[in-house]
């Protein structure tokens with residue numbers, strides 16, 4: 001039994017045994033909070049990270065139009081992403097850039113008022129080429145995700 005777990009036991013906390021990596025990180029950190037309290041916070045965080053429910057609650061793209069990596073006609077007027085969880089509109093973003101880094105959307109990214117998982121932005125008229133979609137999402141449970149993908153407009 002190392003110093004950390006012995007302190008936890010003496011403090012009367014639940015007799016969890018800290019993994020050595022956590023124990024060393026806390027012991028080396030010189031934090032002046034009660035050690036058993038820090039350990040419990042770390043276990044709570046680890047439990048959240050390990051929980052499948054916490055992962056599923058994050059909002060990721062389920063489908064997109066145009067789809068990632070696809071080639072589409074130049075008549076494209078919008079980019080739309082269907083997310084796995086409802087989005088917080090004021091803390092989510094969706095932008096489209098050409099290969100020179102110019103923003104080619106109409107800067108009107110909006111969550112569908114009838115489907116809070118549906119996020120879209122209108123496009124200016126696109127010429128042939130490859131475009132990058134950059135998104136960041138805050139789901140209603142306040143978890144943040146972000147990503148990007150490209151699509152190509154055919155000549």
Ligand SMILES: [Cu+2]
Nearest residue numbers: 057058141143
């Ligand atoms: Cu989440």
